[in-house]
Amino acid sequence: MTMEHIARSFKVSLSVTHPDIDPTQISTALALAADRATRAGSSRTTPKGEPLAGAYEFSSWTHQFDAEGASELGVVLEGLVERLQRHQQFFHRLVREGGSVELFCGVFAAGNWDEILSHSLMAKLAALRVDLRLDVYPKNDDTAP
Numbered sequence: 001m002t003m004e005h006i007a008r009s010f011k012v013s014l015s016v017t018h019p020d021i022d023p024t025q026i027s028t029a030l031a032l033a034a035d036r037a038t039r040a041g042s043s044r045t046t047p048k049g050e051p052l053a054g055a056y057e058f059s060s061w062t063h064q065f066d067a068e069g070a071s072e073l074g075v076v077l078e079g080l081v082e083r084l085q086r087h088q089q090f091f092h093r094l095v096r097e098g099g100s101v102e103l104f105c106g107v108f109a110a111g112n113w114d115e116i117l118s119h120s121l122m123a124k125l126a127a128l129r130v131d132l133r134l135d136v137y138p139k140n141d142d143t144a145p
Helices: 023-030 075-095 117-129
Strands: 009-018 036-038 043-045 051-055 059-063 100-109 130-138
Touching: 009 023, 009 075, 023 036, 023 075, 051 130, 075 100, 075 117, 075 130, 117 130
Parallel strands: 100 130
Antiparallel strands: 009 059, 009 100, 036 059, 043 051
C-alpha cells in the first residue's frame, strides 16, 4: 500500500564522524563531494564560515543526495544502499576506528506518514554499519523544503 495521496518530500544525507580522518579522504573514497566538512583540530566556524571559539573535537563530513520528487522513502534508500555497498570495507574501517556512518532522512509530510522500511533494507544497512536516522516534520508553508 502506498500513501501517494499525502503530500510529502524527503531530504536524505550521508554523514560521517571520525576521531581524526581528513574529510578529503572520505570524499575521495566515496567519490562524493562534501556539502559540509570539518577536520578534528581545526578552528571552528559557523556554516557560513564565521569564526567560533575553539577547535573541532572530531572530523565530520556530510553529503546531501537528491531526493526531489520521490514519493517513497524506502525506494530512495534502496537505491542509495545499492550505490553505497561497494564502500562496505571503507565504512567498516571508519566504524572500527571509532567513527560512525549515518543516513539522515528528513521527512516533510502533510498529514500521516506511514511507510514500511523492509527487513532486507535494514539488513543491508546493518551489513554496511550504517545507522538510519528519521526526523519527521509536519509540512506546512513555513517548513516546506
